Amino acid sequence: MAASAKRESGATGELEFTAIDRAIAKVNDLIQEGSYRRLSERENAYVLATLLFEITKELGPKSPNNVLVNVRDREDIRQAGTYRYSGQANTMLQEGLIPKDVHDLLVELQQNPKDPRHIGPSYLRVKGLLTHQTIREFFAHQLAYAVSDELQRMNESGELKPGYVVVIPNMTGGVYIGDELRRQLGRVLPQDLSEMLQISPVTNYAREMRKEVDTLDLGKRLIDFVEGPVPSPSATSVIISGEELVTAAETTKNATVLYGTFGYDKANGVRIIDTAVFYYGHPAGVERIRRLEEEGRATLVHLVGARVFFDVAEEMGYITSAQRKVVADWLSNPWEWTKEVMPDLQVLARRKAAEAAEKHVTVK
Numbered sequence: 239m240a241a242s243a244k245r246e247s248g249a250t251g252e253l254e255f256t257a258i259d260r261a262i263a264k265v266n267d268l269i270q271e272g273s274y275r276r277l278s279e280r281e282n283a284y285v286l287a288t289l290l291f292e293i294t295k296e297l298g299p300k301s302p303n304n305v306l307v308n309v310r311d312r313e314d315i316r317q318a319g320t321y322r323y324s325g326q327a328n329t330m331l332q333e334g335l336i337p338k339d340v341h342d343l344l345v346e347l348q349q350n351p352k353d354p355r356h357i358g359p360s361y362l363r364v365k366g367l368l369t370h371q372t373i374r375e376f377f378a379h380q381l382a383y384a385v386s387d388e389l390q391r392m393n394e395s396g397e398l399k400p401g402y403v404v405v406i407p408n409m410t411g412g413v414y415i416g417d418e419l420r421r422q423l424g425r426v427l428p429q430d431l432s433e434m435l436q437i438s439p440v441t442n443y444a445r446e447m448r449k450e451v452d453t454l455d456l457g458k459r460l461i462d463f464v465e466g467p468v469p470s471p472s473a474t475s476v477i478i479s480g481e482e483l484v485t486a487a488e489t490t491k492n493a494t495v496l497y498g499t500f501g502y503d504k505a506n507g508v509r510i511i512d513t514a515v516f517y518y519g520h521p522a523g524v525e526r527i528r529r530l531e532e533e534g535r536a537t538l539v540h541l542v543g544a545r546v547f548f549d550v551a552e553e554m555g556y557i558t559s560a561q562r563k564v565v566a567d568w569l570s571n572p573w574e575w576t577k578e579v580m581p582d583l584q585v586l587a588r589r590k591a592a593e594a595a596e597k598h599v600t601v602k
Contacts (some may be wrong), residue, residue, distance in 0.1 A: 254297060254304070257292075257293060257296040257297050258293055258370055258373075260292070260296070261288060261289050261292035261293050261296075262289070262370075262372055262373070264288050264292060265284065265285045265288045265289065268281055268284065268285050269285065269372070269376045272285075272376055272379060272380055273376075273379060275383075276380065276383035276384070276387075277380060279541065279542060279543065279546050280546055280550060282377075282380055282541045282542050283542045283546045283547045283549075283550040283551075284550055284554070285376070286364075286367075286377075286515070286516070286541075286542055286547065287547060287550050287551045287554060287556060288554070289306075289367055289373060290306045290307040290362065290363075290364075290367060291307055291551065291554075291556040293306055293367070294306045294307050294308070305361075305363070306362070306363045306364075306366050306367055307360075307361065307362050307363070308360070308361045309359060309360045309361075309548070309551075309557050309561040309562075309564070309565060310359045310360070310561075310564070311359070311558070311560040311561050311564050312560075312564060312579070312582075314359075315359060315564075315579055315582055315583070316582045316585075316586065317586075318586075319583055319586050320357040320358060320359060320579065320583065321357065321358055321359065321360065321361045322348075322355045322356075322357055323355055323356055323357065323358060323485050323486065324355065324448060324485070324486075324488070324489075325355065325356050325485055325486030325488050325520075325522065325523075326353060326354070326355060326448075326488060327340075327341050327344050327345070327354040327355060327356050328341075328352075328353065328354065329488060330356065330486065330522055333526075335486075335521075335522040335525055335526070336356070336522065336573060337573050339577075340573045340576050340577060341354065343576065343577065343580050344356065344357070344576070347580065347583055347584065347587060356486065356522070356572065356576070357576060357579075357583075358485075358520075358565075358568050358572065359561075359564045359565055359568055360544075360548075360565050360568075362483060362516060364411065364482040364483045364515055364516050365410065365411030365414060365482045365483070368411075368414040368415050368482055368515070369414060374414055374415065374418045375418055375422070377415060377515050377541065378415055378418035378419045378421070378422045379422045379425075379426070380541055381415065381419050381422075381480075381513055381515065381539070381541055382419055382422035382423045382425070382426045383426055384513075384539045384540075384541060385419070385423060385478060385511060385513060385539055386423065386426050386427050386428070386431070388511055388537065388539050389403075389427070389431055389435070389476065389511075390428065390431065392476075392509055393430070393431060393434070397509055398434065398435070398475055398476070398509065399475050399507040400434050400435070400475060401435065401436070401469070401472075401473050401474050401475030401476075401507075402435070402436050402437070402438050402469045402473055402474050402475060402476075403423065403435050403436070403437045403438060403475060403476045403478065404438045404440075404442065404468055404469060404474055404476070404477050404478070405417075405419060405420040405423075405437075405438065405441055405442065405477075405478045405480065406442040406443065406444050406464055406468070406477055406478070406479055406480075406493070406497075407419075407441070407442075407443050407444070407479070407480040407481065408443070408444045408447045408479065408480065408481050408489050408490075408493055409443055409444065409445050409446075409447070411481060411482040411483065412443070412480045412481040412482055413441075413443050414482065415480060415481075415482050415513075415515060416441060416443070416478070416480040416513075417441040419478065419480060419513065420437060420438070420441050420478075423437055423478075424437050434475075435475055435476070438468075438469065440466045440467060440468075441466070442464050442465055442466040442467075442468055443464070443465050443466070444463055444464050444465075444479070444493050444496070445463055445464070445465065446463060447463075447489045447492045447493045447496070448488065448489050448492070459500075460496075460500045463496060471500070471501040471502050471503075471506040471507075471508050472506065472507075474502060474508050475507070475508065475509065476508070476509045476510070476511060477497055477502055477508060477509075477510045477511070478510075478511050478513055479493045479494060479497070479510060479511070479512050479513070479536070480512070480513040480514070481512075481513070481514050482514065482515050482516065483514060483515065483516045483517075483518075484512075484514040484516070484517045484518065484523055484538070484540070485518045485520050485523055486520050486522040486523045486526070487520075487522070487523035487524075487526040487527055487538075488526070490512045490514075490523075490526065490527070490530075490536075490538070491526045491529075491530060493512075494510055494512065494530055494535050494536045495535070497510060498535060503535065504534045504535070509536075509537075510535060510536035510537075511536065511537055511538075511539055512527070512530075512536050512537070512538045512539070513538070513539050513540065514538070514539075514540040514541070515540070515541050515542065516540070516541070516542050516543075516544070516547065517538070517540035517542070517543050517544065518543075518544045518569065519543050519544050519545060519569060520569060520572060521569075521571075521572060522572075544565065544569060545566065545569065548561075548562045548565050548566070549562065
C-alpha cells in the first residue's frame with residue numbers, strides 16, 4: 239500500500255536533488271562571484287539558462303512537471319501548437335495594446351470570449367527554479383544589487399524620503415524571490431541608504447493581481463488584497479512589487495495601480511519599484527511599463543531580458559538558430575507573428591477536435 243502511494247505521488251526524491259546539484263555545479267563559480275559583486279546581464283543569463291536547460295534536459299523526460307524551459311520552432315508549432323500566457327487579450331484590447339483582428343482570432347481559436355489569452359513560442363517556469371534555496375538566494379542577491387542601484391539613483395535625484403521599504407511580491411511566483419529579496423536587500427544597501435531607509439520586517443504578498451478590481455466601488459481595503467501589515471503612506475518610502483517573470487506586465491500594472499488607489503503614490507512621497515528576474519520585453523509589457531514610468535507611478539528593475547537570454551542559450555547550444563529566430567520574430571511583432579501562425583493553429587485545432595470526436599464515438 240505504501241509503495242503504491244509513493245508511485246502515485248510522482249516523487250523522485252534524491253534523483254531530482256542530485257540533478258539540480260549537478261546543474262548548480264556547472265555555474266558554481268559565477269554563483270560564488272555573485273555573492274560579492276553585481277554580475278552583468280549576460281552573466282546572469284548564463285546562470286539562468288544553464289539551470290533551466292540542464293535541469294529540464296535531465297528531469298524533463300521523466301515528467302512534464304520537470305520541464306522548466308522550452309522553445310518551439312515553426313515545425314513544433316504545427317505539431318504541438320503555441321504556449322498560452324496569462325496576459326488577457328480582452329484587457330489588452332481595452333488598453334489599445336492588441337489589434338482587434340488579432341484579438342478576434344484568439345477568441346475564435348480558443349473558443350473563450352470571456353478570457354482569451356495571447357500566445358507565443360516559448361515557455362519558462364522560473365518560479366519552479368526559485369524553490370531551491372541556493373538558486374533563490376543567488377538571484378535575490380543579484381536583484382538586491384539592482385534595486386540598491388535604483389534606490390541610489392532615486393536618492394541622488396531627490397526622489398526618496400526617509401521611511402520604510404516594503405516588499406510586496408505578487409502571488410504566486412513572486413513570493414519566493416520577493417521574500418528572499420527583502421532579506422538580501424539589507425545586506426547590500428550602502429550606508430547612506432541604510433541610515434535613511436528601514437526595511438520592513440514583514441514580507442507581504444498581493445493576491446488577485448491578475449485582474450483589475452475597482453477597489454473604491456467595492457468598498458475594499460488594502461488588507462483585502464495584501465496579506466500582512468503595511469505601514470501608512472506617510473511612513474512608507476518605497477514599495478517593491480515583485481514577480482519572477484514579466485511578459486505583458488498586466489499583474490505589474492494592476493498591483494501598481496492598486497497601491498496608488500490607497501495613497502501609495504508619488505503625491506505622498508512613495509516610490510514603487512517593480513522587479514523581475516526575467517523580463518520578456520513583449521511590446522504590450524514594454525508599453526505598460528512605459529506608461530507607468532511616464533505617469534510617475536513606478537519603474538521596472540529586472541535581471542535578464544529575453545533577447546539576451548535566448549542569444550546566450552543559442553551560444554551555449556541549448557537552442558537552435560531557428561528556435562532563437564522564432565522567439566525574436568515573435569517579440570519584434572507578436573501580433574503579425576500570431577496572424578502568421580494562426581492557419582497552422584486552426585488546422586491543429588480541427589485535427590484535435592476530430593480526434594476527440596472519434597475517440598468519443600469509439601468509447602460509446
